[in-house]
Amino acid sequence: MRPVDRFSPNRRQVLSMAAAVAAPAILPAHVLAQDKFPSKPITLIAPWPAGGSSDGVMxxxxxxxxxxxxxxxxxxxxxxxxxxMGAAAMVNARPDGYLLTQLPLGIYRLPHMQKMSFDPVADLTHIVCLTGYTFGIACTADAPFKTIQEMVAFAKANPGKLEYGHTGTGTTPHLAIEEFSGKAGIQLNPIPFKGSAEIMQAILGGHIRVMSGTTEFAPHVQSGKLRLLATLGSQRNKAFPNVPTLKESGWDTIVESPFGIGGPKGMDPAVVKVLHDAFRKTLEDPKVQETLDKFYMPSIYMSTADYTAYAERTFKAEKATIERLGLAKKS
Incomplete structure (x- = not known):
């Protein structure tokens, strides 16, 4: 009888080795299933109070x-x-795509005005730009002026007594009116609020006469509760064709404000692409378009590369604006 080679595998060993060889073919599928993005809910920060136009759109x-x-x-x-607050939350967040934020224009401006915990270019991943705000100046229906020219005349006759609400110190509605006020030679009394919803409560309640903000004022203008004095874009808003822009009214102030979705720095490009493609597709959703139309917001799409380039340009441009208005932070 031939002696058994102690190194020759028996049937059980052969099956074990076969299983071991097969394991690598099974593991990658298991790992990929675990690593597939997204595999759990995603949090999207809306850096405004609930109930406003920004919240509704987000x-x-x-x-x-x-x-x-x-x-x-x-x-x-x-x-x-x-x-x-959303951009600040990205600084210490894991760059795994499960925490995102809206990126409003103010994130490129405020770091030039005060010390902030983030750098809007270096500390963020700009994923996709989706839309933008339309801004306007509105007043109560019983205000003692009916046009932007009459408001300027009233403010000149009552320096520092005409209050206006805005969405926070250094935000676009605030700086737009400060720039306009300087060019018009008037002194207004700014009242900051946390968002458009709070401003609407204040002006509809008669606590302030004038507001600078997004088009959340629109339904109240249409109902006659408020009067729209001017819009701040480069062209008249199609929903209010009879309302002039500040520029055509004689004051060269133009304010347009695209915004989109961002995340922490260092995100996996593959995850960024998944998110970019998904959010871009939302612009084809009739319900999303209905919401944008409700708040008079246009579709403003920018790819990841274009949005990143926009952020770099805007950060530099905002620095120049803040310095021109004398609002730069002390070094």
Missing amino acids: RAFAESAGKVLGTTVVVENKPGAGGT
């Missing part, structure tokens, strides 16, 4: 993107600090 984007991504996108409101 919730529409979140719901639509969640359907595309196959997960829930939960909106978390973090109001205050001129809309920069």
